[in-house]
Amino acid sequence: MKILRTVYAEDLEDIAIGGAILGTGGGGDPYVGKLMAQQAIRQHGPVKIVDVEELPDDALVVPVCMMGAPTVMTEKLPQGEELINAFRQLEQLMGRKIDAVLCGEAGGVNSTTPFVVAAMTGLPLVDGDGMGRAYPELQMVTFTMHGVSATPMVLCDDKGNSIVLETVSNAWTERLARAATVEMGGSALLAFYPMSGAVAKKAVVRGTLTLCANLGLTLRQARAQHADPVDAIVEMLGAKVIFHGRVRDIDRRTVGGFARGSARFDGVEDWRGHSFKLDFQNEFLMAERDGEILVTTPELITLLEADSGNPVTADALKYGLRLVALAFPCNEQWRTPEGIALVGPRYFGYDIDYKPFDFA
Structure with a gap:
């Protein structure tokens, strides 16, 4: 099997930062995921990244991720054993060996959690994920649009509990797994969406891990060369700056x-005199400027520190931070009617239709 790249512990710095940029404010703290992955790689060896086309059609591919409120994840750190426990239990349920690991979503912690399992098992990690970004609910993956069932699924917590779910739909998987996650203390580790190599080739958003690594590298090089780090990220993503301002007020609560x-x-510099609002449910979902809706899900909205270019997650927002807001295009699968039904603004309770943002 051809290897795209071999990832060592030090490579996780770039991947975690890039994952947080793609994570649109969610996906958990990149620092937490990075530490988990680095520890696993140092203990078990580097991780091999492969293109999904390298997998045999009859391969068994399993994504892993962390589920719950990002605000809880930073206080209830996983040990790493929870993920491998979920993975091994799902393997037993499937009655055969798993052949490759996959990211459930691109996000601060969930871009790096699959490295834990890949390092501990020695299995290849597919260069892709199920979103090309982060979303708050389990059914919000491209896998759903390709008829992949989220179950059988195994959830594990930090206390040693595990739950197996078999559900009638991916929406029901979300409802039941969310309730279990709340009871588990607000976060859980899981293995889910088992699929064949043939299905993975159709369903996976490709190149996610390579993009994460390149985003982190671009940011690091821009700072080393004393270039504008925000401009470097804007250029790489084909993004558009939609605001530059300071945080005036935050309304944030952990619910369900x-x-x-x-x-x-409040705007600064060229944006002085203008206002901006971001709504989030783990991830940034809708941006308003001067009271008018500017961009909505499924387009990606992310926040970068104005000076360093470092991504800022929704749970890290605090008064006075000077941030630049970017919008950039989603994967084309999300712009289909099926994609909009899963992750469009109306699903999240906004009384508006999705309108593609003009990135020209």
Whole structure:
């Protein structure tokens, strides 16, 4: 099997940062996921990244991720054993060996959690994920659009509990797994969406891990060369700056296993005199400027520190931070009617239709 790249512990720095940029404010603290993955790689060896096309059609591919409110994840750190426990239990349920690991989503912690399992098992990690970004609910993956069932699924917590789910739909998987996650203390580790190599080739958003690594590298090089790090990220992603301002007010609460709320900004420099608002449910979902809706899910909205270019997650927002808001295009699968039904603004309760953002 051809290897795209071999990932060592030090490579996780770039991947975690890139994952947080793609994570649109969610996916958990990149620092937490990075530490977990680095520890696993140092203990078990580097991880081999492969293109999904390298997998045999009859291969068994399993994504892993962390579920719950990002605000809880930073206080209830996983040990890493929870993930491998979920993975091995799912393997037993499937009655055969798993052949490759996959990211459930691109996000701060969930771009790096699959490295834990890949390092501990020696299995290849597919260069891709199920979103190309982060979303708050389990059914919000491209896998759902390709008829992949989220179950059988195994959830594990830090206390040693594990739960196996078999559900009638991926929406029901989300409802039941969310309730279990709340009871488990607000976060859980899981293995789910088992699929064949043939299905993975159709369903996976490709190149995610390579993009994460390149984003982190681009940011690091821009700072080393004393270039503008935000401009470097904008150019690489084909993004558009939609605001530059300071956080004026944050309304954030943990409800039903999600971090929900909004943040308001006052403009600085060229944006002085303008206002900005971001709504989030773990991830940034809708941006308003001067009271008018500007961009919505499924387009990606992310926040970068104005000076360093470092991504800022929804749970890390605090008063006075000077941030640049970017919008950039989603994967084309999300712009289909099926994609909009899963992750469009109306699903999240906004009384508006999705309108593609003009990135020209």
